[in-house]
Amino acid sequence: MPIEINHSRCIQCIGCASVCPTGAIELDGLRMVFHPEKCISCGACAKACPANAIRFIPKEGAKQEQEK
């Protein structure tokens, strides 16, 4: 799993979902849900998360930043 959401830190602010380029995270009712099959391991969600609630586990060779 490229990311893990720490639900006790998460404040459901949808920051991660707003920058995820592939729609791999979304707010489903009351919780953020992660769809690993869509994730491209870019790390944008973890960088943007204001609550530091996402642990990002970089994958070898993956493109790790969004373009500016």
Added chain:
Amino acid sequence: MEYDHDVIIVGAGPSGATISRILAQEGLDVMVFDKRKELGEPVRCGEGLGAREIVAQGIDIPKQCISTDIHGAKVISPDGSEIVWKDKETTGWVLERKMFDKWLMEQAVHKGARVQSYTRVFDLVKNDGKISGVKVTHGGRDPYEVTAPLIISAEGMEASLARKAGFRALSTLYDVDTCYQYEMQEYDHENLIELYFGNEVSPRGYVWIFPKADKKANVGIGIGAHLETGEKEGGIKGATPKEYLDRFIENHNQLKKASRLQDFGGVISVGAPIDSFAKDNFMVVGTGARQVDPIHGGGIALAMESGVMAASTILRAHKAKDYSEEFLSEYEKTWREGPGKKVATRLLLRKVMESAKDDDFNYIFKTITDKDLNDVMAGKFAGPVAKVVAGRPQLMTLLKALVS
């Protein structure tokens, strides 16, 4: 084809509520879905709203939705010097956003619109390749389809349906500020919003104190999400707004003793609007289309203004039974020629100011007055820039994009 509704609106925030009110008032069959369990909850907002735009729309906000009146703003530079700025631009309210969003939607329901909470729209329905409805689920129960010749995305930052419809409704890290905020008590204030600038305080952003009733205040921060200001979970470098905010509060005489009633956060768009707002049978309105002020991240007034413009095009499309991209683009044109111009000017200003050093901020804030700030926010840069550059010519390098 027989449709279930004339228009389906995804999202019951300020933009969706505004459109549905106007359309329902004109007799259209409007269905609104929102995935929130309770409309207005959770709040992800500083709750500040300028009076000018709202008064222009003829909206009379009831008392229970307003926490306190705002008489102006105080802008504080890194060395602590202040400009007090009282003008039409800075007169307004700090809302009780949860009550406000719900009230705004209730006005649409009074006019005949229907809204369904806790109902997530997760996909489009297509007929012969043409968008003709949406797939929804109520609280995760069995999904079903609902049809209409026109679907409106009023989804806010996530904009997942708009993306499914082919819009690039997505922000890069560089074009958002990542925000953390507390509702605090007790804070003695003078009904002025306070904005603290500086790279130590808040890199590529600012700290805000928005006063509320009963000595409460929203104290928040936004910093560039692309910045690597600290180490995050898993060891990567990234933006750490909460750490900056906590430090600000720790160094603030009054706030360090205050209580925290609520934590909230979010990301706000400070970039450009998306490159198109309409396609056949589909429109994007409000913050989903990144119709947000790039200087302060305010999006409520723009979402409502855009809602009015979209509704007027929709009414004409409904009469003409023409939901083609060409017809619906009228709304986009109106927007780009109106609020779009202001947003573009402020984007330019944001990009210039993000290169300013603390010393530049100090000098600029000492040199300009509240009147100059009016000019700057109105996009009239020449006077204020001349004043600053007269005393410190080297600042021309920073500011020249504003006057060329």
